[in-house]
Amino acid sequence: MNRRMRILLVEDEPMFRKGLAKMIAGLNTVWEVCGEAENGEEAEQLVEQLCPDLVITDIRMPLMDGLELLQRVKAAHPDIEVIVITGYQDFQYAQSALRCGALDILVKPCSKQDICLVLDKAEAAAAVKRQQRGMEQWEEAQRLDNALREQFLRLPCRPDIAAVLQRRIYGTKLILLYIADYSPAHKQYVKKDIPLLQFAVLNIVGEMTREVQGDAGCLLIVETGCFALFVKDLAAEQERQLQSAIAGSLWSFLGLRTELQEAVAVTALEQLPDLYEERLGVWRSGAAFGGIPASSFSREEVEQSLPxxxxxxxxxxxxxxxxxxxxxxxxxxxxxxxxxxxxxxxxxxxxxxxxxxxxxxxxxxxxxxxxxxxxxxxxxxxxxxxxxxxxxxxxxxxxxxxxxxxxxxxxxxxxxxxxxxxSSVAAAIRYMEEHYASKQLALADVAGQAHLSPAYFSHLLKKETGRSFVTLLIEMRMEKAKQLLAGTSLNVTEVASIVGYDLPNYFAKLFKQHCGLTPKEYRKQHQS
Incomplete structure (x- = not known):
């Protein structure tokens, strides 16, 4: 499911803060309020505890104002976005927040449209940052792959990168595998297909390893046809099963015969070139390999065949x-x-x-x-x-x-x-029926039960029932409230709390909208 995006609300006016939290909870977005604070000092502590994606803070508060909180949050956590709330009289003051890194400004009173616009902006900013982090991780993985390959080939490596690689391979077992024949008689492969085949090998072996190891394994192509697989925390029988499965899959998927060496424990980078040369020395001496003589590859062809x-x-x-x-x-x-x-x-x-x-x-x-x-x-x-x-x-x-x-x-x-x-909608509705009384029940919670995004779940729910999530939740709560009012002596405040509302007046307003009667009028009519 989509990861839910977390908001910390910072506002010293309790009614405004609670109203804003309820407004956000009723929106069809990925956002949820994960915490509330009355001032900047309290908020700064909650930021460390809750790790929100977004902080929405008032500009004027006691102890620590919103501007100082903004500066502290951005200094310690640059990826957390901050939106500042201000009154018209403080608008010029709040503009300085933009220069300090605030994503946007909200001017009181905030409408639902205002909230939706800034949350959409925050979601878009978070998506850009996720993409940037993904690219950085991709580039780092490429650098580490190249550096680890160079270790097998006795090429020099910077000390800081070597330290990272040492941590990466320490306590693993190394399985060396190579393709024994790139031109099997029952296939029509030619030399220009080798990059494609090697790329396919990487994906097939990588996927099989992830099924067993999750992200703990590491797979690397060292030279044309030669692969290094690092596994961790596998018993001997699991290693044999994985090796057998790899050989069988590469044969059935690609028609390629694969030789795999027995796993060897690795504790230091210095072991890698000796292990590699010892176990693949025949090929490295220039013997025919993979059905195609190694000497027939130019340097450029070899480099191109190493994805x-x-x-x-x-x-x-x-x-x-x-x-x-x-x-x-x-x-x-x-x-x-x-x-x-x-x-x-x-x-x-x-x-x-x-x-x-x-x-x-x-x-x-x-x-x-x-x-x-x-x-x-x-x-x-x-x-x-x-x-x-x-x-x-x-x-x-x-x-x-x-x-x-x-x-x-x-x-x-x-x-x-x-x-x-x-069926997903039906399962989600059953979940709502079981948890309707939870004051924290949010659209994202219910959508998660259906393994769908909040937006798509809302679309399906409307299509299946003709009602939105908020409307359906209110109906469920009001039906239970009617049962409690008619069948118990609980007062209105107690009934409101049981069905998920902290504020009795807000509950009474919704009840009258739903039933046409106040809770007391309904009880008078239905209690014998």
Whole structure:
């Protein structure tokens, strides 16, 4: 599900703060109020405890005002956005908040439209920062992959990077694997297909390792045909099962025979080149390898055939997450537009890497389908796709190949929506019926039970019931309130609290809107 975005409200006027919290809770957004504070000093402590994504603070407060809080928050936590609330008389003063890093200013009294606009702005800012962090992580993974590869090949490494690599591999076991034959008789692979095949190997082995290890494993391509897999906390039998599964999958998916060495414990970077040369010395001496003589590769060809495993898979992960978010939102138009943009990006890439980029996109599609649409791995489909890809001789044929894979994803999405649309809403409604009395029950909580984004869940709920989340929740609470008023001697304040309302007057107002009677009038009519 989408991660819920957390807001810390800082306001010394309790009624305004409570009203703002209720307004935010009633919006169909990913935002929730995770905490409230009366002044900047209290807020500063809560920021450390709650780690909010957004702080909405009044500008004038006792002990520590909003401007000082803003400066302290941005200094300690640059990624946390801050929105400042001000009255008209303080507007000039509040403008200085923008120069100190505030995302925006809210002027009292704040309407629902005002709140929606600034929350949309904050969500967009958070999305940009997530994308930036993703790119930084991708670049860092690429640097570390290259540095670890260089360790196997006895190339120099900066001490600070070596220290990072040492922590990364300490306590792991190393499994070296290599492709024994890149030109099996039953396949029509040629030398130019080797980059595609190696990229496919990285994805297949990486996915299998993640199923066993999560993110604890590390997979690296060292040289053409030679791969290093670091595993952690696996028993000997699990290691043998993983090795057997890898060999079997690469044969069934790609028709490639794979040799895997027994796992060896690793405690220091200095071990890597000796282990590598000892176990793959025959190939490194220049013997024929993979059915193609090693000497037939130029330096440029070797470098081109070495996709960056970690960074490529991270890029795929970023694409898969982007697609998954659109699926959870039910944004079919946005999903199609995103897929069109990704297709154009592939087609605009250099001819040297275009097929690799295309295969990377298709692996991202498959990852999305498996994780979010309950799609099963299909060895035959993957094999056929790779065989067709290496036969694509023109950009038009590559476009057609991508279009076929995208259409397959959209068909799987349609099947998934038909299967789960109604049942997800039914499950969410049952959850609401069980938890309607919770004062903290929010749209995001209920949407999470359906494994959908709040926005898409709201769309499905309206389609299935004709009512919004807020309307349906009020109806549930009012029906229970009617039972309590008619069947118990509890006073109105007690009934309000039981069905989820802190403020009896607010409860009474909603009850009259719903039933046409005040709570006391309803009790008088229905108690015998």
């Amino acid at each position: 960056d495993g970690g960074s490529s898979r991270m890029k795929q992960q970023m694409i898969a997450e982007q697609l998954a978010e659109l699926i959870r939102e039910g944004n079919l138009k946005g999903l199609k537009e995103c897929l069109e943009q990704l297709t154009e990006a592939v087609c605009a890439s250099s001819p040297v890497v275009r097929k690799l980029e295309a295969l990377s996109l298709v692996f991202a599609l498959q990852q999305t389908a498996r994780k979010h649409l309950e799609s099963e791995s299909d060895a035959g489909l993957l094999t056929a796709r790779i065989e067709r890809l290496h036969k694509c001789g023109s950009l038009k044929e590559l476009r057609a190949w991508l279009a076929e894979a995208i259409e397959h994803l959209l068909e799987e999405l349609a099947e998934w929506q038909n299967k789960y649309g109604g």
